[in-house]
């Protein structure tokens with residue numbers, strides 16, 4: 001009884017001391033730093049209740065904050081700080097600096113991966129060492145998958161169908177093709193399951209994935225976390241199966257044929273030479289495979305889902321792209337990457353589809369490595385800093401008629417050629433040392449799959465379908481399910 005009392009009062013004292021200590025530290029910090037503006041929030045929980053009360057949609061709330069506080073604002077939850085950048089200049093200034101280039105880990109994924117690092121992404125480091133990623137644009141692989149998608153569209157025989165799952169399968173196959181040299185059937189249940197899981201992981205993270213960078217929230221046994229954990233686990237189970245199969249089949253004597261083999265090859269080489277294997281461990285391999293799957297499936301699939309929807313919504317633009325393809329390529333072969341420079345309207349249209357769909361709301365945050373200054377404010381070490389990409393792609397200060405679909409926006413008025421400099425404002429793949437390592441692959445996929453489908457089919461929506469670019473907001477902004485017909489072109 002007495003010990004119990006003592007323990008309770010001891011506990012109460014400890015808790016109280018902690019809270020008071022915390023408040024004092026917060027107050028001192030406020031004095032010492034000139035922090036960016038932002039919603040005040042409560043002690044400890046910060047803006048958590050405001051963000052989750054259900055009074056506002058997350059998107060509307062962020063919208064209000066963006067309006068109220070402008071180019072750079074800060075909010076916090078349970079001691080984790082978030083800064084949102086709503087300015088092209090600030091994004092450039094910040095991410096050119098190495099002090100902004102740690103990554104805010106997605107905690108549930110790190111838990112599953114047993115990784116704690118916020119160091120530079122592995123894939124990024126290994127890119128240089130694994131020539132298989134470095135030297136190849138994977139055009140043949142992508143074209144082979146596009147051919148399957150064409151067959152699949154053709155098999156719909158002009159009836160209305162929802163293309164989104166098939167697009168996911170196509171893009172996922174490109175990734176598994178690179179990783180394992182193996183691709184899957186459209187009705188392989190295990191594989192369709194994987195693509196669904198990948199979608200779920202993104203949906204569950206939500207815009208900015210804010211809650212999953214906050215330790216208390218990421219590990220709380222909430223319904224949403226259970227859904228996320230299950231999705232992450234589903235992906236990992238699939239991944240372990242692939243790796244196991246590969247380890248068994250792999251013969252170090254053979255030339256590596258895919259990324260996993262190249263990785264194992266390097267690991268075996270290093271072991272044979274008795275040098276430190278460094279990052280070439282099973283744990284790191286798992287991480288690389290995971291990064292490729294998570295980074296490479298949802299982004300490209302969702303973009304293509306929008307691209308096809310927009311073509312069906314703007315039949316005149318679609319016809320103009322097809323006319324250019326017919327003129328430059330003809331009807332006897334399919335477009336290839338080497339044709340790109342001769343297809344300015346097609347290129348420009350594809351980038352405008354990207355801009356118009358507002359694919360990413362808030363890019364996966366960076367984390368500050370030390371105390372830094374930005375835009376006249378102090379940003380403390382360990383702050384998560386996210387680019388508001390949806391602002392970058394729609395701001396009237398960067399784009400004329402920003403709310404309109406202008407397919408030739410990226411064509412240089414003087415030369416009549418597509419000019420990649422005109423798309424710089426989008427920052428689609430990030431800025432600085434943390435840029436997307438999949439950019440080249442993504443661009444190959446978007447070009448090849450988009451042009452091959454339009455070369456072969458005319459896409460149409462049911463008569464009278466309202467034109468919209470409002471979709472569903474997860475980590476990416478994806479279209480609501482839609483149905484199109486794909487009429488074969490002769």
Ligand code: HEM
Nearest residue numbers: 121291295296299300363428429430431434435436438442
């Ligand atoms: C339309 C397609 C894509 C878009 C718009 C996109 C965009 C991005 C952005 C904005 C970032 C963060 C950059 C930063 O923090 O500065 C990123 C990171 C990343 N992306 Fe992509 N990406 C795409 C496709 C891909 C593909 C195909 C892969 C895989 C091959 C991939 C793998 C990754 C990885 C692993 C990271 C993390 C890099 C790091 O933390 O250092 N992405 N991507």
Ligand SMILES: *[C@@H]1O[C@H](CO)[C@@H](O)[C@H](O)[C@H]1NC(C)=O
Nearest residue numbers: 062063064066084388390391
């Ligand atoms: C990003 O910018 C858009 C457009 O200005 C705005 O509606 C949105 O609320 C902003 N998001 C954040 C997180 O500030």
Ligand SMILES: *[C@@H]1O[C@H](CO)[C@@H](O)[C@H](O)[C@H]1NC(C)=O
Nearest residue numbers: 112113114115116117282283
């Ligand atoms: C997790 O990582 C730590 C340190 O990197 C390592 O010691 C431990 O064995 C790992 N655990 C599992 C289950 O892989």
